[in-house]
Amino acid sequence: xxxxxxxxxxxxxxxxxxxxxxxxxxxxxxxxxxxxxxxxxxxxxxxxxxxxxxxxxxxxxxxxxxxxxxxxxxxxxxxxxxxxxxxxxxxxxxxxxxxxxxxxxxxxxxxxxxxxxxxxxxxxxxxxxxxxxxxxxxxxxxxxxxxxxxxxxxxxxxxxxxxxxxxxxxxxxxxxxxxxxxxxxxxxxxxxxxxxxxxxxxxxxxxxxxxxxxxxxxxxxxxxxxxxxxxxxxxxxxxxxxxxxxxxxxxxxxxxxxxxxxxxxxxxxxxxxxxxxxxxxxxxxxxxxxxxxxxxxxxxxxxxxxxxxxxxxxxxxxxxxxxxxxxxxxxxxxxxxxxxxxxxxxxxxxxxxxxxxxxxxxxxxxxxxxxxxxxxxxxxxxxxxxxxxxxxxxxxxxxxxxxxxxxxxxxxxxxxxxxxxxxxxxxxxxxxx
Amino acid sequence: xxxxxxxxxxxxxxxxxxxxxxxxxxxxxxxxxxxxxxxxxxxxxxxxxxxxxxxxxxxxxxxxxxxxxxxxxxxxxxxxxxxxxxxxxxxxxxxxxxxxxxxxxxxxxxxxxxxxxxxxxxxxxxxxxxxxxxxxxxxxxxxxxxxxxxxxxxxxxxxxxxxxxxxxxxxxxxxxxxxxxxxxxxxxxxxxxxxxxxxxxxxxxxxxxxxxxxxxxxxxxxxxxxxxxxxxxxxxxxxxxxxxxxxxxxxxxxxxxxxxxxxxxxxxxxxxxxxxxxxxxxxxxxxxxxxxxxxxxxxxxxxxxxxxxxxxxxxxxxxxxxxxxxxxxxxxxxxxxxxx
Numbered sequence: 150x151x152x153x154x155x156x157x158x159x160x161x162x163x164x165x166x167x168x169x170x171x172x173x174x175x176x177x178x179x180x181x182x183x184x185x186x187x188x189x190x191x192x193x194x195x196x197x198x199x200x201x202x203x204x205x206x207x208x209x210x211x212x213x214x215x216x217x218x219x220x221x222x223x224x225x226x227x228x229x230x231x232x233x234x235x236x237x238x239x240x241x242x243x244x245x246x247x248x249x250x251x252x253x254x255x256x257x258x259x260x261x262x263x264x265x266x267x268x269x270x271x272x273x274x275x276x277x278x279x280x281x282x283x284x285x286x287x288x289x290x291x292x293x294x295x296x297x298x299x300x301x302x303x304x305x306x307x308x309x310x311x312x313x314x315x316x317x318x319x320x321x322x323x324x325x326x327x328x329x330x331x332x333x334x335x336x337x338x339x340x341x342x343x344x345x346x347x348x349x350x351x352x353x354x355x356x357x358x359x360x361x362x363x364x365x366x367x368x369x370x371x372x373x374x375x376x377x378x379x380x381x382x383x384x385x386x387x388x389x390x391x392x393x394x395x396x397x398x399x400x401x402x403x404x405x406x407x408x409x410x411x412x413x414x415x416x417x418x419x420x421x422x423x424x425x426x427x428x429x430x431x432x433x434x435x436x437x438x439x440x441x442x443x444x445x446x447x448x449x450x451x452x453x454x455x456x457x458x459x460x461x462x463x464x465x466x467x468x469x470x471x472x473x474x475x476x477x478x479x480x481x482x483x484x485x486x487x488x489x490x491x492x493x494x495x496x497x498x499x500x501x502x503x504x505x506x507x508x509x510x511x512x513x514x515x516x517x518x519x520x521x522x523x524x525x526x527x528x529x530x531x532x533x534x535x536x537x538x539x540x541x542x543x544x545x546x547x548x549x550x551x552x553x554x555x556x557x558x559x560x561x562x563x564x565x566x567x568x569x570x571x572x573x574x575x576x577x578x579x580x581x582x
Numbered sequence: 583x584x585x586x587x588x589x590x591x592x593x594x595x596x597x598x599x600x601x602x603x604x605x606x607x608x609x610x611x612x613x614x615x616x617x618x619x620x621x622x623x624x625x626x627x628x629x630x631x632x633x634x635x636x637x638x639x640x641x642x643x644x645x646x647x648x649x650x651x652x653x654x655x656x657x658x659x660x661x662x663x664x665x666x667x668x669x670x671x672x673x674x675x676x677x678x679x680x681x682x683x684x685x686x687x688x689x690x691x692x693x694x695x696x697x698x699x700x701x702x703x704x705x706x707x708x709x710x711x712x713x714x715x716x717x718x719x720x721x722x723x724x725x726x727x728x729x730x731x732x733x734x735x736x737x738x739x740x741x742x743x744x745x746x747x748x749x750x751x752x753x754x755x756x757x758x759x760x761x762x763x764x765x766x767x768x769x770x771x772x773x774x775x776x777x778x779x780x781x782x783x784x785x786x787x788x789x790x791x792x793x794x795x796x797x798x799x800x801x802x803x804x805x806x807x808x809x810x811x812x813x814x815x816x817x818x819x820x821x822x823x824x825x826x827x828x829x830x831x832x833x834x835x836x837x838x839x840x841x842x843x844x845x846x847x848x849x850x851x852x853x854x855x856x857x858x859x860x861x862x863x864x865x866x867x868x869x870x871x872x873x874x875x876x877x878x879x880x881x882x883x884x885x886x887x888x889x890x891x892x893x894x895x896x897x898x899x900x901x902x903x904x905x906x907x908x909x910x911x912x913x914x915x916x917x918x919x920x921x922x
Contacts, residue, residue, distance in 0.1 A: 212813075212816065212817050213816060214813055214816075233821060234816050234819050234820060234821045234822070235819040235820075235821065237819070238817065238818055238819025239819070241817075242817075243817040245813070245814065245817070249810055249811050249814070251672065251809070252809045252864040253859075253863060253864055254806070254809075254863065254864055254865065255863070258806075258863075258865060262803070262806060262807055262810070262818055263818060265803050265804070265807055265818050265819050265820065266818065266819025268803065270800045270801075271800070314818070318818070318819075
């Protein structure tokens with residue numbers, strides 16, 4: 150038998166993976182249907198979606214662990230059922246979620262197992278194989294582990310060794326199932342940077358991610374797998390919208406841009422289930438620049454209906470209010486409230502049982518909000534000291550504040566007080582018929 | 583465990599072969615009549631050239647030589663089967679005796695033995711064949727039990743093994759009732775012994791050993807990958823279902839060979855691979871041949887003990903291996919050595 154195993158001729162022009170109207174599942178039971186997805190060479194595509202949606206099933210269809218029930222799947226241009234296990238292993242490498250290590254192979258022996266599909270029954274590891282093993286161990290920063298027994302290593306070391314094992318296959322397609330779940334922050338970035346580099350060099354990578362920020366940061370495209378189909382597929386900003394996150398993950402989130410990496414960053418605010426508890430009372434929050442984000446979230450979680458004042462685009466409080474489903478009035482950036490907008494704020498402030506004024510500075514843009522609160526009847530909670538530093542309206546804000554503080558049913562408190570407890574107390578003592 | 587250091591294959595095999603040859607010399611030399619090593623070699627030379635003379639030559643060539651060779655073959659088979667089953671179940675406690683496979687082979691042997699009462703010449707082929715069928719059906723049953731729970735944990739593995747062994751042993755005893763006239767021989771055989779050794783036994787066992795012990799060497803790397811789990815092995819390019827069938831067939835062949843000629847000898851397939859693994863690591867490229875050689879040596883020595891410790895009374899070698907292997911097994915179980 151010759152040393153070189155015949156490699157089934159892959160098509161270098163074909164994409165690494167091509168699902169066409171594929172239905173995949175176990176036995177006769179479909180899990181994900183109508184999948185049309187391509188992973189090109191040099192591309193990293195991330196699969197995201199809730200647990201049990203079928204992300205791993207898609208990966209397993211590629212490796213033979215799950216079945217293709219309809220449609221087609223091509224791997225580097227070859228129909229997937231034309232590949233037996235050894236032929237597939239020469240094209241597709243896999244990094245599973247939690248690799249087992251119950252036997253005391255050395256790390257090097259463990260990585261060398263990745264060469265299996267390239268070796269014949271009677272052939273031994275050649276110097277060329279040894280060079281590949283050394284290279285992938287160097288890439289994954291595992292060279293120093295070479296003589297250690299794998300059953301004594303940490304989960305993170307083992308995960309990087311498993312990546313090395315998969316790379317030793319010299320694959321054209323790399324499948325990652327939660328590749329960084331056991332890794333610390335440093336190694337997580339290191340591994341994903343490496344995978345990113347390999348993709349740049351022409352590897353087709355399909356990965357399942359739970360960490361949406363990492364998925365957004367490293368993927369060229371993302372696909373959301375949910376309710377038995379691929380719901381959306383596109384660039385991270387196209388896919389990771391508050392609306393999709395709410396529909397798919399039942400989480401209300403603030404989607405922003407990471408100031409450092411420039412990629413999409415997601416801050417989950419509340420779970421949908423928490424947000425739909427029956428409303429107790431309505432509380433109006435006058436906030437801005439993030440002064441009300443925490444309070445609004447706590448109030449929503451506590452079951453209050455929350456409304457807010459006019460907030461401008463780009464304000465953190467506005468994004469949080471949007472994610473929480475808090476009703477508020479749109480304020481143009483750097484603009485002033487129009488008459489109609491003022492009436493809207495007025496309506497919200499009047500309808501509420503209680504108004505909370507957060508520790509926010511006042512200028513000409515949002516002074517109208519404070520005046521609306523002054524005109525509204527009923528209890529008001531004023532947070533924080535009011536001094537000249539908070540007044541950017543040439544003393545006008547101070548006057549309104551003083552009048553408000555003088556009202557009989559107003560309460561002032563420092564902004565770090567037990568605001569939620571105070572709100573509860575104020576609403577109880579203000580029982581109206 | 584400290585960082586394993588791997589030994590050079592040539593050194594390992596040199597040491598193991600030397601140990602086996604020394605054990606065989608001892609096995610031939612010691613006994614009711616002691617034969618010094620020089621005499622052994624001289625007698626064997628006369629045996630080969632067909633010019634044997636005297637009772638000492640006959641003792642060496644017709645009695646003790648086939649006995650040590652058979653002991654070596656049986657030990658090699660049991661130890662090799664242990665290695666294969668341990669890879670299959672990913673559990674270092676899997677052993678033909680503990681899994682009940684030996685009992686299955688025993689039942690097959692017994693059925694053929696009773697059926698061929700009128701045609702004893704058929705036994706040289708029929709008994710090993712019956713043992714193979716019994717072993718294969720039993721291991722299929724055990725793997726089926728394993729498949730219902732994914733990886734068979736140690737507790738279920740041992741429990742199913744105990745249940746299967748007891749059931750099969752009861753059936754074997756029941757069938758033994760139909761062969762009352764040879765009951766004493768059969769009971770002795772079931773305890774595990776090599777007292778009936780002769781050259782025809784060796785001719786029957788050798789091809790089974792060669793097939794079952796050498797062919798798996800072609801799968802040496804696949805066996806390593808199998809330890810990572812079925813899914814991972816497949817991802818790395820192992821056709822796992824075919825490999826399993828080959829391992830099951832080879833293992834059954836080895837157990838059948840051992841049981842057909844020597845009855846139920848326990849724990850060799852457990853102890854020897856475990857000790858080899860401690861020294862050489864879990865890589866089947868070394869583990870399988872080293873365990874085969876080590877098993878042969880251990881069995882030759884165990885048989886020597888069985889023949890001489892209460893001389894002139896000879897005890898079944900199965901008792902010797904059980905008396906050392908049983909406590910060893912308990913020790914492994916207590917310290918959780920099923921995952922080395």
